[in-house]
Amino acid sequence: MKQVIQVTINGKPRQDEVEPRLLLVHYLRDVVGLTGTHIGCETSICGACTVLLNGAAVKSCTILAVQANKGEIVTIEGLATNGKLHPVQEGFWERHGLQCGFCTPGMIMAGVQILQRNPNPTEEQIREGLEGNLCRCTGYQHIVEAIQYAAQKMRT
């Protein structure tokens, strides 16, 4: 039986009727049309589907849309404000934090979570914070530097 959910996505409230088995990532991509959140593995491993739910980074392929009911969701589309990139996005741009870009939305959301919890992380803490995100291209070094760039920018 379909159920009504109310969520706020990137600051905008909305209401939809969904099947309980609909995964949050499919809801975001197929119902809401926000395709910035990627599906890499679909098995809770790669982190490409990472979004913020009530301020916590989560793998949206491992959450039912109904579990997000009454929640606040931020996706990659919601990070920039008035056309100005979020410092973590800017870091990926400035420090070449991506190659193919497939992992990038999830990496950026994980990066945002790292800096929310610890504005001044060590390199090791950044790497630990990215444990749930896989990148097949970059070798991670530039991703770590992108987040270091953002950390510095957000502190000043």
Place this chain on the structure above:
Amino acid sequence: MIPAAFEYLVPTTLDEALSALSTHTDAKILAGGHSLIPAMKLRLASPKYLIDISRISDLNYVRESGGQILIGAGTTHYQIESSTLLKEKCPLLTETAPYIGDVQVRNRGTLGGSLAHADPAADWPAAILAVGAEINVRSSRGERTLKAEDFFVDMMTTALQPNEILTEIRIPIPPQRTGSAYEKVKQPASGFALVGVAVQITLDTNRTCQRVQVGITGLAPKPFRAIGVENMLKGKVINDQLLAQAAEKAADGVDPLSDIHASAEYRSHLARVHTKRALQRAVSRI
């Protein structure tokens, strides 16, 4: 990778959840969903009803009461990892938490869910055994309290009855001069434990071992207390040589798991080596 259809129920009180659980056959509790939803996507589980307990606020807390730490079953791995109360009073739990999965997994997964799931390679069971926890479970008919070692029955099997919900984990606050440590060897692909050893040990001022609890996960079909190790240490004056001798008993009397990641022999070896390291580290922290 889409689960089979089910009905979704969201009780807001424990009583509602318990009555839903007793009225619906083929119902499963949904906590963080980080074991159950992957299993449902693979159709390894296809319950007809999911009872989501994450909106029951009185299952989510860490507090101190009468010499014990009480943790609600719905408390997430991250909440435990970041609890200042636990860091001060029961540091074995804050040390163990970051070994679980990754940040996103720890933001969702719960202590109660991990214990109820009873994966033989899960981390919490080792720590829960080592801190000497008790586990409170409830049904619509009443409640009972089990020792951690009686809770784990076999691979993916606990003492929970189908109509019961795990509600609370109770941990005696360790006395002065207690040290603890968790040692884990990760299976490189999944990050789960090939072997995990949790130790909590209390010495008196003469370095005589007052009490010691060693919990081992990953080695056997169910997590267990390494009684052979504990018995060699209790009442003795502790030195490095004795710790090493005791650790040799870590795999005694167990039937070790064996798979493509590690043979039974290798797992047993890891258990002995890491029991020694965990004991040494725990003692060094006293």
